[in-house]
Amino acid sequence: MAKLTDDLMQETLSTHLQEGETLEHWAFGIQQPNMLLMLPLFALAILPGVIATQMLTKNYLAGLTNKRFVVLQVKSVVNVELKALTEYARDDFAASPASYRPGKLFTHIKINSAEKPFKCKFHRMLSKDNRMHAEAMGAAISAP
Numbered sequence: 001m002a003k004l005t006d007d008l009m010q011e012t013l014s015t016h017l018q019e020g021e022t023l024e025h026w027a028f029g030i031q032q033p034n035m036l037l038m039l040p041l042f043a044l045a046i047l048p049g050v051i052a053t054q055m056l057t058k059n060y061l062a063g064l065t066n067k068r069f070v071v072l073q074v075k076s077v078v079n080v081e082l083k084a085l086t087e088y089a090r091d092d093f094a095a096s097p098a099s100y101r102p103g104k105l106f107t108h109i110k111i112n113s114a115e116k117p118f119k120c121k122f123h124r125m126l127s128k129d130n131r132m133h134a135e136a137m138g139a140a141i142s143a144p
Helices: 006-014 035-044 046-056 130-142
Strands: 023-031 058-065 068-074 082-089 099-102 106-111 118-123
Touching: 006 023, 006 058, 006 068, 023 130, 035 046, 058 118, 058 130, 099 130, 106 130, 118 130
Parallel strands: none
Antiparallel strands: 023 058, 023 118, 058 068, 068 082, 099 106, 106 118
16 A cells, blocks of 8 residues: 555545646645544554544645645545535635644644535654645635
8 A cells, every 4th residue: 555645635635726827835634533532432442443533534635735735535545535525715714714733743723614614734754744725725725
């Protein structure tokens, strides 16, 4: 199985660009189930807890273009088969900006949209530029 690289992320996101769009930033992120759900599963048994957590974790490729913020839900870090596509116009963030929080290990991005809510954390160690791109996307969509 191939490891997810910057080139593979760019290639996957590029297939979903509209004419005239340029990809500025990209990153891989996850959304794990609530800790209050994971703890009882791990308490029952380690292996079922790990399996359940992996099954409930959502994997995302996010990209910021000159016109949109595009989120692809993919199967896993090694299988970038598309499960769902969500997009936000960059102009939408002027009225209600998203929030982002850079941290030592994760960069958190949250979009409070009634129609298309999104919450994800981007790990800094996935690729050498994952943190830089996640922070740049967060800063761009959270700016008033």
